[in-house]
Amino acid sequence: MTPEVKTDRFNYIARYKSNQLIYGHGNTAVVTGWTVKEALCKNLQPSEYAVIGQLYSPTRGINILVRNLLINPHVRYLVLINATKEDKNAGAIKCLLDFFAYGVEENFSASGRKSWVICSSIAGYIDIDIDLNALEKLRHSLEVATAESISVAVEKIKYYAQKPMVDPWGMALEFPLSQFETTILPGVRYGHRIEGKTIAETWVKIIHRIKTTGIIRPSAYDSKWQELINLMAIITDEPEDFYFPEPNYLPINKSYLPEYISQVLDDAPDREGVKYTYGQRLRSWFGKDQIQQVINKLINDPDSARAVMSLWDPVKDEHHSPPCLNHIWVRIVDDQLSLTATFRSNDMFSAWPANGMGLRALQKYIYDGIVRGSNLHQNLRLGPLITFSQSAHIYDECWEHAESVIASQYSKICQKKDYYDPTGNFIIYLQNGRIIVEHTTPNSGEVVNCYSGKSSTQLSREITLNSPGLQVDHAMYLGSELQKAEIALSSGLIYEQDKPLRSSLS
Ligand SMILES: O=c1ccn([C@H]2C[C@H](O)[C@@H](COP(=O)(O)O)O2)c(=O)[nH]1
Secondary structure, three states, X not given: OEOOOOOOOOOOOOOOOHHHOEEOOOOEEEEOOOOOOHHHHOOOOHHHOOEEEOOOOOOOHHHHHHHHHHOOOOOXXXXXXXXXXXXXXXXXXXXXXXXXXXXXXXXXXXXXXXXEEEOOOOOOEEEOOOOHHHHHHHHHHOEEEEEOXXXXXXXXXXXXXXXXXXXXXXXXXXOOOOOXXXXXXXXXXXXXXXXXXXXXXXXXXXXXXXXXXXXXXXXXXXXXXXXXXXXXXXXXXOOOOOOOOOOOOOOOOHHHHHHHHHHHHOOOXXXXXXXXXXXXXXXXXXXOXXXXXXXXXXXHOOOOOOOEEEOOOOOOOOOOOOOOEEEEEEEXXXXXXXXXXXXXXXXXXXXXXXXXXXXXXXXXXXXXXXXXXXXXXXXXXXXXXXXXXEEEEEEHHHHHHHHHHHHHHHHHHHHOOOOOOOOXXXXXXXXXXXXXXXXXXXXXXOEEEEEEEXXXXXHHHHHHHHOOOOOHHHHHHHHHHHHHHHHHHHHOOEOOOOOOOEOOOO
C-alpha cells in the first residue's frame, strides 16, 4: 500500500479517466451509467456535486471508479442512475450497488486473474493490489442512492448538497496499478481481411489479429488501445437464429439480442440522456426510411450498386457522440444478398459482436422485404455479412480478457480447417525431368494455367506473381511440395503429391 496522497478539499482528483469526468466542488459523486453525463450536469451547480461520470462495464469500470473514490475521501454520497436498458443489460450499476451492499471476496476473474470479486450475480472485479481494509472503509463511509431517471437523480443530488457538511472519511489512498504487458509481432498496419463462418469464430480471429499485430496508441478516452486500420471481416454463414458458443465467451447475451436488434431496425424518439440509435438514423433522421428505400430499390433494380444507407449527419455530428456506424451498402450478386457496413471506429472486443448481430438482423430484414415484395426474387439467398472497421481497436482494460479468449479459443477455431481456397488448386507432378504444376479452378477442377521448371524457388515465384491472393497456409503447403518435387528430381526419388518421397526400389 502506498501512503496517502495530498488532496485539495472539495476538488475531485481523478487519477484514471480524468478527461472523461465533469468536475464540481461538492461531496456527491454521480455515476450516470449509460445516460450521457452532460444531460445531468446542465440541471446542477458545480457546488452540488463532486464529480459526474459514466459507468459502462462492471468488469472494467468499477475498478477504476473505486480507485478514484479512494483518492477522494471528501466524497460522502454516491448517486447512481440506473435509467436505460443498456444499464440493465451491462449490469454495472447493479454490480456497484452490490459492492456497497455485500463487499468483495478473494477469487479469480474470468481471465484467471486473482482479484477481489464483487459479491454479486454480475461479474465485477477490483484489483487485488487494493487493500481490503481500504475497500471496507470506502463501502461503509459512503451513502449510496439510486435513481431511475435524470429528474429523480437531480432531486437526490440537491438534497445531499443541502445537508450539513460532513468531514472526509479518512486520508486519500492510492494503490499501484499493475500494467498488463503485451508483445506485438510485426505486421501490416493498413488493410486486413479476416473471414469466418460465424460471428463468434470471426470475432476470435479478429481479436487475435489485433492483439498480435495491432499498434498501441493513446485512445481518446484517457487510456490506450491496440489498433489496426481498415479491418474487413467477412462472415459467411451466420445462422438465422445466431450462433452462441457453449459456454458463451462472447460479450453479448442471447437474452439482450432482441433489444439490440430493435435498436438497429426500429425508429426511436429522441430521449434525453440517450445517444442516437442506429434505427432512428436509418428510419427517420433524414426524413426518409432508408431501410425501406433500399428494399424498394433492389426489388426494382436488383443490379443496382446504389442501395446505400447513410448514418453520418454532417450538420449534427461535428460534436456530440456521432455514430460509429456510418454507411451501409447492400448488393445482390449471383442471387446472393450481401451487406457491407462501414464503421469509422469500432471497439472490436466489447462492441463488434453485438454490432455484427444487429447488422445480420438488418440484412435478413432487407432480404425478407425483397422476397416478400416481388416474386421475381424467389431464388435470392442471404449472402455474407461484411463489416469494415476503420479504426479497429481493443481498449487496454480488455487486453487481459482478450488474451484469455485467444488462449482458450483461437487454436481450436483454426483447427477446423477446410482446404478450400478460392484461388484454386495446384496439381504437381514430374514429367520428362521437369516439375509440372497445373493450376485448376477450385470446384470444377478445370485447368486454367500450367507451369513447368526445375527449380522450386523459380516456380514458387511465378505462382505468387500470378496468384498473389493465395491463402497463406496454401502457399506454405505449395512451397514444401515444390521443394519435395525438386529433391525428387535431383535424387531420383519418386514424387507423388501429398505423399512422402520414396525410392523406386520400394
Ligand atoms: O456501435 C458502436 C458504438 C460505439 N463503438 C465504440 C467505438 C469507440 O471505441 C467508441 C466511440 O468512440 P468515439 O469515437 O465516438 O469517441 O465506441 C462501437 O464499436 N460500436
